[in-house]
Amino acid sequence: MKHRILVVDDTEEIHELFDFILEDMNKCVNPKKVENQLDDILAGNADCKTESKVIEKELIIEHAFQGEEALEKIEKAYNDDSPYSLVFMDVRMPPGIDGIETIQRAREKYKDQEFIICTAFNNYDWNELFKTFGRNDKVLYITKPFCDTSLKQMTNYILAKVERA
Secondary structure (H helix, E strand, O other): OOEEEEEEEEOHHHHHHHHHHHHHHOOOHHHHHHHHHHHHHOOOOOOOOOOOOOOOOOOEEEEEOOOOHHHHHHHHHHHHHOOEEEEEEEOOOOOOOOOOHHHHHHHHHHOOOEEEEEOOOOOOHHHHHHHHHHOOOEEEEEEOOOOOOHHHHHHHHHHHHHHOO
């Protein structure tokens, strides 16, 4: 399954970091695809000299630099019947609306949209976020700087959840 991911942050270097980390996930071999390919070879349905297709780009990474731009992209994605599997959202993105307001507006229309809030600032603590978003599994929170393993694990968790839905 292919997944569209939107990264929303006002800093170009953060976008580059997300590209680097998430593109690394695209290089991972899906063990199920390896198993299926081996089954096909053993059953005589494929040639073992055939080019391997077990590594396939599954993450399509897109970018927005402001909250308003993110809202436009999210709406277009839903209108095109190709919603984002996951949106990474910064909190502070001057001069426009912040990430919290962006998520609130998006969730008014698209309740199933998955978000991970990524911020270096402590403008909102967990209790405030809980009051804002309530008990749900659609908005997660990670602080910057984060390690790539944590980001990959959270991404993997959300994408697996989206696939099960």
